[in-house]
Amino acid sequence: MKPKLTLKQIAKELEVSISTVSKALRDSPEIGEDTKLKIKAFAKLYNYKPNNIALSLKNRKTKTIGIIIPEIVHHFFTTVISGVEHVANEKGYNVLVCLSDNSFDKEVLNMEMLANGSTDGFIISLAKETMQKGDYHHLQEAINQGMPLVLFDRAVDEIICDKVIIDDIIGAGKATQHLIDIGCKNIGLISTVDYVSVGKLRTEGYLKTLQKNNFSINEANILKIEGMEYSDEEIQKFIIDKDLDGIFAVNEHFAISAIKAVLASGKKVPDDVSVIGFTDGELSKLFIPSLTVVSQHGTRMGEESARLLIEKLERNDLEDENYKTIIVETGLVKRDSTK
Amino acid sequence: MKPKLTLKQIAKELEVSISTVSKALRDSPEIGEDTKLKIKAFAKLYNYKPNNIALSLKNRKTKTIGIIIPEIVHHFFTTVISGVEHVANEKGYNVLVCLSDNSFDKEVLNMEMLANGSTDGFIISLAKETMQKGDYHHLQEAINQGMPLVLFDRAVDEIICDKVIIDDIIGAGKATQHLIDIGCKNIGLISTVDYVSVGKLRTEGYLKTLQKNNFSINEANILKIEGMEYSDEEIQKFIIDKDLDGIFAVNEHFAISAIKAVLASGKKVPDDVSVIGFTDGELSKLFIPSLTVVSQHGTRMGEESARLLIEKLERNDLEDENYKTIIVETGLVKRDSTK
Numbered sequence: 295m296k297p298k299l300t301l302k303q304i305a306k307e308l309e310v311s312i313s314t315v316s317k318a319l320r321d322s323p324e325i326g327e328d329t330k331l332k333i334k335a336f337a338k339l340y341n342y343k344p345n346n347i348a349l350s351l352k353n354r355k356t357k358t359i360g361i362i363i364p365e366i367v368h369h370f371f372t373t374v375i376s377g378v379e380h381v382a383n384e385k386g387y388n389v390l391v392c393l394s395d396n397s398f399d400k401e402v403l404n405m406e407m408l409a410n411g412s413t414d415g416f417i418i419s420l421a422k423e424t425m426q427k428g429d430y431h432h433l434q435e436a437i438n439q440g441m442p443l444v445l446f447d448r449a450v451d452e453i454i455c456d457k458v459i460i461d462d463i464i465g466a467g468k469a470t471q472h473l474i475d476i477g478c479k480n481i482g483l484i485s486t487v488d489y490v491s492v493g494k495l496r497t498e499g500y501l502k503t504l505q506k507n508n509f510s511i512n513e514a515n516i517l518k519i520e521g522m523e524y525s526d527e528e529i530q531k532f533i534i535d536k537d538l539d540g541i542f543a544v545n546e547h548f549a550i551s552a553i554k555a556v557l558a559s560g561k562k563v564p565d566d567v568s569v570i571g572f573t574d575g576e577l578s579k580l581f582i583p584s585l586t587v588v589s590q591h592g593t594r595m596g597e598e599s600a601r602l603l604i605e606k607l608e609r610n611d612l613e614d615e616n617y618k619t620i621i622v623e624t625g626l627v628k629r630d631s632t633k
Numbered sequence: 634m635k636p637k638l639t640l641k642q643i644a645k646e647l648e649v650s651i652s653t654v655s656k657a658l659r660d661s662p663e664i665g666e667d668t669k670l671k672i673k674a675f676a677k678l679y680n681y682k683p684n685n686i687a688l689s690l691k692n693r694k695t696k697t698i699g700i701i702i703p704e705i706v707h708h709f710f711t712t713v714i715s716g717v718e719h720v721a722n723e724k725g726y727n728v729l730v731c732l733s734d735n736s737f738d739k740e741v742l743n744m745e746m747l748a749n750g751s752t753d754g755f756i757i758s759l760a761k762e763t764m765q766k767g768d769y770h771h772l773q774e775a776i777n778q779g780m781p782l783v784l785f786d787r788a789v790d791e792i793i794c795d796k797v798i799i800d801d802i803i804g805a806g807k808a809t810q811h812l813i814d815i816g817c818k819n820i821g822l823i824s825t826v827d828y829v830s831v832g833k834l835r836t837e838g839y840l841k842t843l844q845k846n847n848f849s850i851n852e853a854n855i856l857k858i859e860g861m862e863y864s865d866e867e868i869q870k871f872i873i874d875k876d877l878d879g880i881f882a883v884n885e886h887f888a889i890s891a892i893k894a895v896l897a898s899g900k901k902v903p904d905d906v907s908v909i910g911f912t913d914g915e916l917s918k919l920f921i922p923s924l925t926v927v928s929q930h931g932t933r934m935g936e937e938s939a940r941l942l943i944e945k946l947e948r949n950d951l952e953d954e955n956y957k958t959i960i961v962e963t964g965l966v967k968r969d970s971t972k
Contacts, residue, residue, distance in 0.1 A: 300696070302725070357639070358746065366714050366730075372706045379732055383739075386641070388746050391705075391730035393718055400722075407697065407727050412751050550919050557921075580889050582896075582921055
């Protein structure tokens with residue numbers, strides 16, 4: 295009845311990070327020799343099996359797919375899960391969902407747990423912290439050992455695997471162009487910090503479209519938000535002293551928050567300010583005014599991810615290095631928040 | 634590399650339901666002898682291990698908790714998951730989430746998969762279909778074999794285990810009483826069909842409170858909705874020809890839908906009609922008018938569920954038959970949708 299030793303426990307005992315333990319056990323050159331020796335000796339003493347991916351390969355065909363997402367209280371990710379479920383069930387696969395809470399350590403631990411004989415492959419959207427660190431050794435390791443992987447939405451160039459993304463730059467361009475077409479002259483952007491890949495790409499789409507239309511770029515019209523906690527206050531402060539007549543927000547929450555800030559400042563939506571969001575959440579449809587959005591098609595992204603993964607699993611050729619990137623096209627859904 | 638035989642495959646091969654296979658392998662008196670013999674012989678031939686709960690007990694301490702929820706695109710359930718995650722991580726447990734999609738078969742299959750060595754115990758909110766059938770053999774089986782179980786929100790009396798529920802009757806009573814207190818004379822109820830336990834209890838709270846206040850009960854003022862698919866249309870039809878001045882809806886979606894139907898009929902919220910929902914979703918806070926609600930405290934329900942389960946796991950006494958029911962108290966949050 296003795297609990298299994300986990301990465302986390304080794305890290306705690308030796309007072310090093312989970313990432314250090316994980317890398318040391320894989321002989322990464324990033325870790326000093328002394329540390330590696332110490333960690334390996336400790337793991338051996340307690341009979342720790344480094345991430346049993348190889349083991350699970352032998353017993354492949356659990357007929358289970360693991361999804362790791364950064365957040366659960368977020369409509370987009372729940373629609374992706376629905377999409378994965380739909381295709382997976384059709385093809386006789388079960389689905390397990392884990393949360394990384396945007397934490398690098400939790401992402402590594404989740405992968406360790408799921409690879410441990412529970413799943414045949416992964417569908418992952420990266421944690422914010424993972425992208426910030428730029429540390430993808432846990433993903434590379436899974437791929438190296440033949441565990442198929444699909445990255446969706448928050449994907450990175452550093453990892454070569456199947457990917458399902460949307461045309462973020464083009465989608466943001468559509469939103470910005472629409473604001474220009476309906477006569478907006480001073481267009482603001484509410485985005486996330488740049489290390490979140492989709493935030494960066496959507497910012498790029500906004501900038502490119504302004505340039506293409508010979509609009510000057512005003513850095514003061516761009517707000518980059520780090521966390522959700524104080525986003526309402528940040529957005530209110532951003533909007534109050536600017537004379538924006540158009541706002542493009544990279545998610546649903548920011549867009550709704552922007553509308554409320556505009557209304558609070560005594561202006562009208564869409565008469566004085568037009569607002570476009572990036573989402574296909576329920577809130578956008580139900581809100582008054584209903585929200586004009588660049589539609590993300592979360593369900594379709596989930597379906598495509600499941601199809602790619604299952605295709606790879608059933609081909610069952612570990613040497614197959616033929617990776618696909620599926621780009622799900624965004625669409626502009628016009629509703630009442632724009633003129 | 635041969636795939637494991639699953640319950641589902643046996644059911645398909647023998648052209649019987651998953652429930653029949655599951656019960657036959659457990660020697661249930663509900664299944665005829667012939668059928669049992671056939672199913673058992675088939676399972677033996679293919680070396681199927683009936684639900685490896687007993688097996689997993691030996692290897693107990695996966696330090697993983699399995700959550701099975703009916704729906705994922707639903708704010709309440711995502712807040713419960715957050716709550717479970719929070720306590721579980723604090724205590725060094727991982728969390729795996731599975732969806733039943735409100736299907737009995739999927740619930741049984743999910744339990745089979747998770748009990749198969751992946752988890753130490755379950756936190757479950759029952760599928761609609763399970764409650765409709767009243768078939769809880771899969772839950773009873775888990776308990777009989779010493780696999781701890783916590784039911785939350787959609788719990789049933791038939792299963793004796795730890796439970797976390799809210800005071801649905803009292804909560805619905807608070808909403809109804811508030812509508813009466815602010816002067817509503819003709820109060821409508823938008824609920825779910827009765828076999829969903831929480832819908833039934835909230836209806837009971839509404840009825841009891843009307844009676845206590847000597848209001849007559851008008852069956853025409855009660856709408857019971859089966860699925861979400863056509864709920865908007867049903868609610869619109871329900872509201873249009875009635876002279877309601879107060880509406881209590883048992884979830885967020887129904888409440889928002891009711892407000893939109895009232896507005897569409899040319900009346901005002903809250904001037905002509907006051908509306909109360911049952912939720913603590915984001916939408917209620919962000920909607921204009923913001924929604925007066927009976928707060929469900931999903932996060933706290935998740936936290937309490939995780940605490941109960943982990944307590945039982947760490948006591949590690951399979952004979953322990955001391956079960957608790959924690960009732961999370963609801964609160965009335967007054968906002969702009971009521972006078």
